[in-house]
Amino acid sequence: MKNILLVLVAVFAGYQLYQNVGSSYDPVEYNISADTLMIYGRDSCPRTKRMRKKLDQAGIDYVYQTIDRSDVADHLHQMMRADGISTRRYELPVVIWNDEIRVNPSVK
Secondary structure, eight states, X not given: OHHXXXXXXXXXXXXXXXXXXXXXXXXXXXXXXXXXXXXXXXTXXXXXXXXXXXXXXXXXXXXXXXXXXXHHHHHHHHHHHHTTOOOSSOOSOEEEXXXXXXXXXXXX
């Protein structure tokens, strides 16, 4: 029993270390003006990649945050819940502009 508890503590500590160490991202900036286009997604998500590519091609400025960072995901989920949007399962990317949250909007 003691060994199982020790293993669980080691796994939890390793997971926390994995989540918080080695991040090459800048700290999250939450004081961005309402007219800033925010894109929340994952680097590996094809829809997020497609949206960012289209915005880049169109010369549209945006701020991108990866939800793989727990602080970013927590902040995004807080905003989504405040807007009545479920955070249980949702598709990426999440776009915020002019204080309006759009989950997986179409890219034309």
